[in-house]
Amino acid sequence: MKQEIKLDKDKTFEFSTKQIGAIIQAPTGQGKTRFLSYLILSVAKIGADVYFIDGKRADLYGLRFAFSVDEREKHVACTPNQACRLLRELVEHMNNRYEKYFSNENSAIGENYSFYKLRPIFLFFDELIATLGEDKKLGKEIESYLIQIMLKGRQAGIFAILSSQRFSAEVLSTTIRENAGMRVALGRMSKDSYKMVLGDFYDELPAAEKGIGKGYIFLDGLGWSTPRAFQTPFLDTSKINVKEVLKYYLLKGANLYETGEI
Structure with a gap:
């Protein structure tokens, strides 16, 4: 199955090869939750396992009911302590994959998780x-785990999607931003907010509609010199039960990747 997500007629999130991880920023009411829901269902549809951290205990936290009671604590976090535990376990899982599949005498040079039929894993971290x-002390630990995932996750098949109403230099480290291959800014923002997400492109931004689900996107690995205008895919959450669809895709993905890995 192809490891990419269609964004619009000419843009694709090629997460396994070109755009490693993502950051998404949008003020309240500008379409962030709807776009996240689209990405969550899209990655689950191709068989990925998903993990959620929701600092406001809101929309992503509500998706815990898509998991069985036994799996909820492992997959969903909201407090800093829970976030540290979840991220620590993900980093351990990532390192175990490297040790088992990529660091032994039989490892295939240059291959990634899909070669070994490993289930891709996505972490969605909202309101970072x-x-x-x-x-703040646990915050430093959380940041260190996120940096490891952003730097090392691609080959092992572990990806992070980070989102917030507003990022700041104190929260979004340069290392994380520069290693996010997809960067999305929705709605109207200040110059500093655009620069925080998209980089130093503010004076070169093309004309683009601003509003719900509309703004800018930068996709790495495609030779783009500046971000481009973007409108998120439309997901009518009034007609789609995101929890139930996610539950269905997660079960299907678990059955697809019954490999007995670490």
């Missing part, structure tokens, strides 16, 4: 600033 702001 709220989680880090609750506990």
Whole structure:
């Protein structure tokens, strides 16, 4: 199955090869949750396992009911302590994959997780600033785990999608931003907010509609010199039960990837 997500007629999130991870920023009411829901269902549809951290205990936290009671605590976090545990376990899982599949005498040079039929894993971390702001000491630990996933996750098949109403230099480290292959800014923002997400392109931004689900996108690995105008795919959450569809895709994906890996 193809490891990419269609964004519009001419843009694709090629997460396994060109755009490693993502950051998404949008003020309240500008389409962030709807876009996240589209990405969540899209990656689950291709068989990925998903993990959620929601610093405001809101929309992503509500998706815990898509998991069985036994799996909820493992897959969903909201407090800084829970976030640290979840991220620590993901990093351990990532390192175990490297040790088992990519660091032994029989490892195939240059191959990634799909070669070994490993299930891709996506971490969706919403309202990062709220989680880090609750506990600054744990915030440093959380940031260190996120940097490891952003830097090392691609080959092992572990990807992070980070989102917030507003990022800041204190929360979004340069390392994380520069290693996010997809960067999306929705709605109207200040110059500093655009620069925080998209980089130093503010004076070169093309004309683009601003509003719900509309703004800018930058996709790495395609030779783009500046971000481009973007409108998110439309997902009518009033007609789609995101929890139930996610539950269905997760079960299907678990059956597809019954490999007995670590």
